[in-house]
Amino acid sequence: MKEKTLDTISWKWWLKNLFTNKNSLYTIIAIIVTLIIIGVLNKTLDNYQIRILNLCAIYIILALSMNLINGFVGLFSLGHAGFMAVGAYTCALLTMSPEVKQMNFFLKPMVPWLANVQVSFPTGVLMAGIMAALAGAIIGAPVLRLKDDYLAIATLGFAEIIRIVFTNLQSITNGALGLKGLPNTVNVWWTWGIAIATIIFMILLIHGSYGKAFKAIREDEIAAEAMGIGLFKHKMMAFIIGSFFAGIGGALLGHLMGTIDPLMFRFLLTFNIVLIVVFGGIGSITGNVIAAVIVTIMMEVLRVLDGRMDFGFIEIQGIPGLRMVVFSIMLMAVILFWQRGLMGTKEFSWAWLKRVSRRMVFRTKDC
Amino acid sequence: MAILRTDNITMKFGGLTAVSNLKINLEENQIVGLIGPNGAGKTTAFNMITGVYLPTEGKVFYKDMDITRKKPHEITQFGIARTFQNIRLFKELTVLDNVFVANHLRLKSNWVSSVIKTPRYITKEKEMHIKSLELLEKVGLIHVKDEDSYSLPYGMQRRLEIARALATDPKVLLLDEPAAGMNPQESQDLMGFIARIRDDFNLTILMIEHHMQVVMGVCEKIYVLDYGITIAEGNPFEIQNNQKVIEAYLGVD
Numbered sequence: 001m002k003e004k005t006l007d008t009i010s011w012k013w014w015l016k017n018l019f020t021n022k023n024s025l026y027t028i029i030a031i032i033v034t035l036i037i038i039g040v041l042n043k044t045l046d047n048y049q050i051r052i053l054n055l056c057a058i059y060i061i062l063a064l065s066m067n068l069i070n071g072f073v074g075l076f077s078l079g080h081a082g083f084m085a086v087g088a089y090t091c092a093l094l095t096m097s098p099e100v101k102q103m104n105f106f107l108k109p110m111v112p113w114l115a116n117v118q119v120s121f122p123t124g125v126l127m128a129g130i131m132a133a134l135a136g137a138i139i140g141a142p143v144l145r146l147k148d149d150y151l152a153i154a155t156l157g158f159a160e161i162i163r164i165v166f167t168n169l170q171s172i173t174n175g176a177l178g179l180k181g182l183p184n185t186v187n188v189w190w191t192w193g194i195a196i197a198t199i200i201f202m203i204l205l206i207h208g209s210y211g212k213a214f215k216a217i218r219e220d221e222i223a224a225e226a227m228g229i230g231l232f233k234h235k236m237m238a239f240i241i242g243s244f245f246a247g248i249g250g251a252l253l254g255h256l257m258g259t260i261d262p263l264m265f266r267f268l269l270t271f272n273i274v275l276i277v278v279f280g281g282i283g284s285i286t287g288n289v290i291a292a293v294i295v296t297i298m299m300e301v302l303r304v305l306d307g308r309m310d311f312g313f314i315e316i317q318g319i320p321g322l323r324m325v326v327f328s329i330m331l332m333a334v335i336l337f338w339q340r341g342l343m344g345t346k347e348f349s350w351a352w353l354k355r356v357s358r359r360m361v362f363r364t365k366d367c
Numbered sequence: 368m369a370i371l372r373t374d375n376i377t378m379k380f381g382g383l384t385a386v387s388n389l390k391i392n393l394e395e396n397q398i399v400g401l402i403g404p405n406g407a408g409k410t411t412a413f414n415m416i417t418g419v420y421l422p423t424e425g426k427v428f429y430k431d432m433d434i435t436r437k438k439p440h441e442i443t444q445f446g447i448a449r450t451f452q453n454i455r456l457f458k459e460l461t462v463l464d465n466v467f468v469a470n471h472l473r474l475k476s477n478w479v480s481s482v483i484k485t486p487r488y489i490t491k492e493k494e495m496h497i498k499s500l501e502l503l504e505k506v507g508l509i510h511v512k513d514e515d516s517y518s519l520p521y522g523m524q525r526r527l528e529i530a531r532a533l534a535t536d537p538k539v540l541l542l543d544e545p546a547a548g549m550n551p552q553e554s555q556d557l558m559g560f561i562a563r564i565r566d567d568f569n570l571t572i573l574m575i576e577h578h579m580q581v582v583m584g585v586c587e588k589i590y591v592l593d594y595g596i597t598i599a600e601g602n603p604f605e606i607q608n609n610q611k612v613i614e615a616y617l618g619v620d
């Protein structure tokens with residue numbers, strides 16, 4: 001633990017490695033292509049569609065953060081909405097201008113030490129992550145000694161407590177009234193930039209020694225411990241890192257919506273993310289990224305189900321919630337047919353792509 | 368000086384005394400056997416030594432350090448590694464990763480360096496990788512290194528468990544029925560292998576075995592448990608001719 005991480009980096013060496021390694025070169029190209037596509041979409045799509053594009057990126061961040069905790073370490077945690085709430089409120093309260101805050105807090109004035117603070121959006125997002133991580137550390141210390149369903153109930157309880165606390169801290173959070181007029185700073189570059197950074201971070205973490213230790217814990221706690229892997233330390237680590245990204249996701253979501261209130265962070269929000277993680281394959285980064293995009297878009301497309309539908313011969317009055325019903329049926333179908341989500345614990349990788357394409361070339365030659 | 372010593376450890380599960388007043392003494396570089404019929408308390412003894420169970424009474428010493436209340440992962444870090452009777456591999460990990468991850472406890476870099484890949488971390492990771500490959504070579508599993516560990520046949524899984532335990536750089540190795548499910552020839556080969564790794568890695572080995580004959584050739588000292596009680600201790604010759612042992616094993620073998 002004596003190691004100073006930063007001063008041992010030699011950037012030259014690092015960069016050289018980055019560009020001589022074929023896979024990282026492909027990855028860089030893939031990132032650039034993605035960014036170009038995002039740029040084009042940003043110019044051509046209408047506002048509503050751009051909002052969905054942003055949501056996709058935010059759900060990627062949220063799904064990956066949950067996947068780290070639930071998928072890689074195998075902890076059954078359901079506290080995501082709580083960490084998101086911490087992040088969203090932190091960022092909102094830090095970035096809103098004093099005037100906007102004053103307008104919001106008409107029932108009860110805001111505490112003076114917060115009323116006049118205003119930081120830049122990036123600082124706010126970073127603080128959101130840090131505060132959520134802090135919440136993760138505080139809640140993790142007692143509950144990570146629990147297992148399975150007990151952990152699920154404890155984390156669920158934590159998320160509800162956060163919500164209730166935020167509802168009642170009138171002079172800090174403005175209570176049930178929520179906050180309106182969050183700075184409109186979120187754009188595709190922010191959301192997708194952070195989403196891509198999160199993807200890269202997760203890949204590097206999971207492929208490293210710590211990532212393998214996480215998986216070992218997921219596979220067999222007793223054996224992992226017998227191999228010298230401290231359960232508590234590693235669970236805490238994953239939980240705190242996961243909370244950090246959940247906080248950032250929450251902050252971005254809040255700013256995208258423009259308004260936040262405690263009701264937004266109900267269990268349903270956690271459930272949406274669970275959906276994505278299960279759908280994409282618990283423990284697959286690439287599976288989760290794909291699932292986040294599909295699920296987010298489907299959720300919007302299926303919105304028509306909640307409204308009035310006119311089929312010409314029959315007219316259905318709007319049935320609120322039908323969307324979720326249809327969606328849950330789709331999820332069940334995926335689980336029934338693929339068992340472990342789209343990707344299981346498998347990953348898309350360049351090596352895999354090479355294998356598959358080579359196989360296809362051979363096939364076509366055979367014909 | 369004893370490298371591992373248990374001082375009258377007792378384990379009670381409710382009304383059942385699974386192990387009572389067990390006194391084991393391992394000298395450096397010995398291979399010692401712990402034998403006894405089904406349910407004698409052998410695995411329970413391992414679980415007390417490795418910190419899985421806290422003994423109801425008594426203490427465990429590693430090189431004169433009291434490790435009784437230490438956590439399992441701390442005990443492994445001190446230098447005591449084990450295998451499991453009911454194989455506990457990391458199923459979704461490849462054969463190579465099963466061994467690789469057992470090196471993790473000696474990694475001195477923190478998680479940040481593993482993400483930004485500092486040269487020091489990279490060097491260490493390479494070392495871990497090479498060491499894992501060497502261990503797989505040693506146990507004869509190098510040709511299946513990229514397979515998922517659950518797909519291996521039973522005998523290979525047992526050898527993988529040994530390779531994984533060795534990767535933690537132990538001084539003391541505890542093997543829980545390593546020969547289970549093997550035919551007599553395979554068992555004998557395994558005993559030869561165990562003697563070899565003792566020499567190659569400078570180990571002290573405590574081995575549980577069900578069948579007395581298997582360990583006779585390789586162990587210098589044997590403890591015999593029956594219903595949790597140590598009914599005999601001594602060299603193979605003494606054990607074989609011990610009246611109590613013969614009685615305990617009657618009808619079993």
Ligand SMILES: Nc1ncnc2c1ncn2[C@@H]1O[C@H](COP(=O)(O)OP(=O)(O)OP(=O)(O)O)[C@@H](O)[C@H]1O
Nearest residue numbers: 380385403404405406407408409410411412452577
């Ligand atoms: N966690 C536990 N709770 C209650 N009883 C237990 C527990 N673990 C072991 N026992 C009991 O303690 C006794 C000794 O079990 P143990 O597994 O140590 O035997 P063993 O010598 O390893 O036998 P085998 O040769 O079958 O592996 C058995 O009667 C068993 O049922």
Ligand SMILES: [Mg+2]
Nearest residue numbers: 409410411452
């Ligand atoms: Mg046993």
